Amino acid sequence: MKLMNLRFKVNSWLGKDVYKELLSFSDFITRKEGVSIFEINEDKMKNNNYTPIDVIEKLKELEDVIDKNDLTNIENFLKDSIGVSLEYDGRFIILRSKLFLKPYLEDFKAKGKYNSTHKYYQFEPFLYLDLKEHLISRGLIVDDKTGIFIENKLPRQLNFNGELRDYQEEAVKAWVSNKNRGVIVLPTGSGKTIVAINAMIRLNVPTLIVVYTKEHIRQWEDSIKKFTDAGGLIGSYYGDEKTILPITITTYQSAFRNIGLFSKKFMLLIFDEAHHLPAEKFKAIAMKMPSPYRMGLSATAVREDGKHEEIFPLIGGIIYQKSPSELSEEGYLAPFVIRRIRVELNKEDMNKYDELRKLYINYSKGRSFDEILEAARRGETNAIKALKIKSQMQQIIQKSSAKIEKVIEIAKNELSRGSKIIIFTQYRDQAEELASKLNAYLIHGGIDEKNRLETLYNFKNSKSGILVITTVGDEGLDIPDANVGIFVSGTGSRRQFLQRLGRLLRPAPGKKSVLYEIIASRTSEEAQSKKRRSGI
Structure with a gap:
């Protein structure tokens, strides 16, 4: 970026503080006929941590005394030289620029896919706000053409009509301090729904709540009405009921089928029973929605298949958890x-079980159950036989x-x-x-x-x-x-x-x-x- 001879004229005397600030990113050239002439200095900008956006904003503060043509020329030059645009095609966030962007993206947390034919990067939508903030932090001017979250507040400020327990307050604060993102792990019966409702009220932005069953939709509706004054703002979207309002409750299935419909409307996503997200199509909800604020609720921090490690980061990682024992000791759950x-299996069942166990050992060949499962997915005969035998063993035991x-x-x-x-x-x-x-x-x-x-x-x-x-x-x-x-x-x-x-x-x-x-x-x-x- 060459900023040589990028000048602006000031048609007025300047106060000492304003003059000093202008010298933080420009040089005073001369004054003639009552007009002061300055020139943008790139080295000063770098040394004093002024981004092009900072320069434009400062000059706009003085637009009454700065030559309007100079201001327009500077703004257009900077946008053209160090500007990027963000677009949203319903599937990806598209990043375009005349700049060579690779150096600006090297320290971003996720790699975008580069389209060499059309010369743009594409990113998964869940990275939308992080990407935008990263580009701005690198001194780039972002022209946001996505049309996402144009109206980003609820129609009115809602009130919370309840009182949080100590650990619930701790959970909300942990979530807020993590940029309004994260998974909260609390036992069944500890009031996870109340935590989420309180967090929603604090943000006061359009919210999509994703639950597992129709029964859960009714439970959430009742809880929101009980603990807030959100009457008239709550909609349900599933089956034959298709009402989208600023606070909408839907099922995982409906959310997956209607990602395109929901994607530009909701700033906050709440995933109830978040351990369901690793299912491939449900994972798409978290990845394809650009909503910057996210909360996951679950009774357990882990899945036996380990897939929580790939999903929870899409929500913000585990940021708070309490076990049943802890809350029982504190008096919040029943002791x-x-x-x-x-029990001892009868002789006949025990003999059948032992015979099957020997066969299982033979076919499993010393592998772990996860390894056998993976081999069976690949069609390996021994692994498939081992799984069938394992199922027969379980039936004998449990029945x-x-x-x-x-x-x-x-x-x-x-x-x-x-x-x-x-x-x-x-x-x-x-x-x-x-x-x-x-x-x-x-x-x-x-x-x-x-x-x-x-x-x-x-x-x-x-x-x-x-x-x-x-x-x-x-x-x-x-x-x-x-x-x-x-x-x-x-x-x-x-x-x-x-x-x-x-x-x-x-x-x-x-x-x-x-x-x-x-x-x-x-x-x-x-x-x-x-x-x-x-x-x-």
Whole structure:
């Protein structure tokens, strides 16, 4: 950039301070006929940390006394010489410039893809604001042609009608200090939704809330109405309901299908149950939306497949977390105990299990389960056989008659004490068997929504009783007075275990909760149990 002879005329006497500031980026050349002439000095600009934008802004402050043609010429020259433009084609942020941009992008946190034919860079939309701020910090003039967030505030300032607990306030502050980005990890029942609503009110910008089910949409609507005065500003977008308002709640599926529709409208994204994001199409929501402010909510900081490490940075990384034990000790969650109950498989089941274990060892060839899974994806015969055998082993363990008998014994004992019990199982047939033998309420994926809601309503309004539920209850189940859980069958997932435990932890006077974990001795469930209980 050559700034030789880039001059401007000042048609007035200048105060001492203004004159001194002009000399920070220009030289005084002469004064004749009542006009002072200055020339831009590039070395002074660099030495005094003046960017071209700073120069233009300062000269515009004096536009009443600076020759208008000089001001226009300087602005056009600087924009042409060190200007860049940002565009948004619905898929990528496009960066164009006459400059050789590579040196300006070397220290940016993400590499853009260079189109050599049309001579522009393209970046994933989630990098939009970071890229814009980076280019400005490097002294470039950014012409933003994206049309993103033209109106970036809610129609009115909303008020928060609640009171945050100490840890909730800490979580919001951690998020704000991280540029209004990040994942907050708190147990089920600890008020993650309230944290997000408070953060939304503080920012007061158009917000898209992404949730997993239609039931979650209703829960969020109710919570926003309860804790804010946002009436009239809340819309829902899913299925047949397609209302987009400044605060819109949608499902992961709907958000994925309508990224183009949502992308320019919302500055804040809130991902409820953020552990779902690693699914490839859901990941696209985080990558293809340019929203600069993001919050993820989850009950667990990790996924067993490790994919949280690639997704959470798209939201801002984990910035705050508390475990169930910590919040229970502080009195915010009900005190609880986890009781591991071991049962012995009958002789026939144990023999089948041992035979299958030998076959599994033979086909797995010493590899870890993740390695076997990857090999199976590639079509390796031995790995595919190993996975089938692993599934058969799990069925023997988790559906054993010994487990059923122990669950019935514990449930009847707790029911006699007036407990309100939730039995968690992985399998529909097992759930149906237990519900039949215990005369219990039953919810699984094969029951239509109307009957599920009716069953849930009846159980919630009973003083005691038993609800048997499959994985459809791992998220969104809200039974505040449930105090006993029985974990019959599941995975080694910490997330699933924490979610099931969280169903029992809503605090109440005198409430103490217990989660029974039924495991088969001398089987792989021993290791699974240890894995899923870590971090609690």
